[in-house]
């Protein structure tokens with residue numbers, strides 16, 4: 001059977017093949033957030049023989065044997081083509097590989113991926129990344145921003161600098177109206193701890209974020225899940241409109257109604273990673289009936305397709321025709337459908353893909369390296385920094401000043417102040433303990449808060465970096481600078497209360513210097529927390545490392561152990577709380593200060609054992625070391641992030657290089673990527 005007879009194009013006169021791209025794309029701008037730019041490009045996407053495997057550990061056969069590594073095939077030779085102006089739907093039961101295939105087509109899948117994916121005949125590149133919209137199955141959104149703010153910040157970061165702010169706001173309003181989000185535009189997104197907008201509304205916000213950029217290629221993972229049929233229809237109408245405007249739209253979908261099903265141009269049906277149908281949506285029923293799976297009753301084609309992908313035949317027509325009875329066993333039904341696909345669709349599809357010549361159509365050439373470089377970022381570094389800073393501060397306005405944290409810090413300050421209430425200068429041991437408490441509390445409290453910063457943002461960072469939204473350096477600086485006012489306000493309030501209640505030197509300059517040292521220590525400790533978080537990107541591991549470090553720094557801080565054995569004395573010099581403690585002592589006391597050590601007996605402060613062990617001199621060296629720590633830890637955090645999210649393409653190339661050995665061994669083609 002000819003594929004073209006199986007899948008004739010509904011819009012054309014039937015002479016064009018299902019795989020053949022239309023010669024001219026009618027551009028309908030009614031659905032676009034803003035008019036197509038002059039340089040906007042249509043994508044013809046082809047994917048051939050996509051195979052994706054993962055390693056999984058099998059059980060060892062005997063006692064003491066190491067578990068064997070087995071390969072699991074997730075995608076098994078999926079081939080197809082989507083032209084600009086088309087809406088392709090991927091159907092299949094849960095776990096059939098829809099998300100995996102969509103991720104591969106969006107250029108976001110690495111690992112043991114083989115086959116060939118091209119966009120207008122070119123491999124995936126950085127500039128394509130910015131023209132591709134990807135709506136993931138799980139919504140990754142900031143919980144404390146409203147719907148309007150979420151879309152506005154996306155617009156400000158992703159729309160080109162040629163548009164004014166007012167124009168960007170207009171596009172946001174347009175998208176909000178288009179997606180029916182007007183009613184909830186001022187509601188917060190919400191998160192696991194507090195209720196915000198509904199799941200369906202979140203999904204529409206995620207779609208809106210991608211629609212805003214007017215992508216040439218739009219990939220969506222289950223955009224209609226959790227929506228009622230009217231809302232789902234509305235989303236599909238919008239997608240159809242985007243496709244009609246010259247976009248290439250690919251979506252996975254679970255259980256579409258027949259109304260929705262007939263809106264698709266093409267369908268890929270997957271069964272456990274293997275394709276069992278590729279072609280026009282309108283001819284799928286015809287194809288399955290031609291291979292023996294027809295149904296006498298009127299059904300939703302999507303229901304029939306999903307039943308077949310699950311190995312459940314519609315009736316027993318096939319069984320009566322064949323001696324073996326595949327319907328009785330889902331496995332044999334699937335095997336039969338896979339072999340029918342190979343026989344009827346696969347071979348012809350490959351021939352037609354080879355014969356379709358991309359260059360003969362009206363697509364622009366892929367941009368040259370220089371073009372790519374010039375349009376690498378659609379906004380300037382400074383603009384990205386500014387927007388990310390404002391967004392971060394909006395998002396964390398509740399977090400930094402939440403009542404619990406304020407209560408925690410103020411209650412410790414007041415209780416501490418009461419315990420050390422107006423300590424007389426003759427009680428030097430209590431005063432030294434008080435200064436040590438300052439250094440410990442503000443040396444370690446910010447560290448535990450900072451450890452969460454990057455691991456918590458991981459999903460967002462992956463999402464936004466893979467769509468080329470901003471530079472990593474702009475994000476890093478905005479994230480760390482944005483935290484400063486919030487992180488410094490609480491220690492300032494704490495020092496005000498604790499210092500004066502505790503009765504330390506009532507001299508304004510000494511107080512201000514002590515406050516500056518405490519704030520400096522907060523910054524250093526925060527930097528170490530950021531570095532731990534960025535290095536491990538796992539909250540549990542990072543907090544464990546932070547607790548070990550704080551305990552070691554606490555003991556080596558110069559207060560508890562005064563005679564540290566020489567072979568381990570270096571630990572003391574790594575502890576920033578040691579320098580903070582030393583600086584606080586140096587500010588509070590002078591080398592020539594005296595205190596009343598016994599009744600009417602005065603001793604030199606510098607000779608008091610706890611002070612003598614750390615000394616009161618060379619304070620500039622301590623400050624310099626803390627500056628070095630501040631810069632060093634932050635640099636370490638940046639490098640760690642850069643390694644993970646900075647040059648995804650370099651990492652991909654590295655991974656693909658290692659995959660190359662595997663794929664060439666299997667004799668398949670390497671996934672083409674720059």
Ligand SMILES: Nc1ncnc2c1ncn2[C@@H]1O[C@H](COP(=O)(O)OP(=O)(O)OP(=O)(O)O)[C@@H](O)[C@H]1O
Nearest residue numbers: 054074092093094095096097098099100101137254
């Ligand atoms: N990295 C991986 N490691 C192990 N298994 C994986 C990996 N990636 C995907 N899989 C497996 O591959 C199969 C397909 O996953 P995928 O998420 O693509 O399915 P899906 O069709 O999108 O399912 P759903 O409809 O439930 O979203 C699943 O069984 C999944 O467990």
Ligand SMILES: [Mg+2]
Nearest residue numbers: 098099137221
């Ligand atoms: Mg999925």
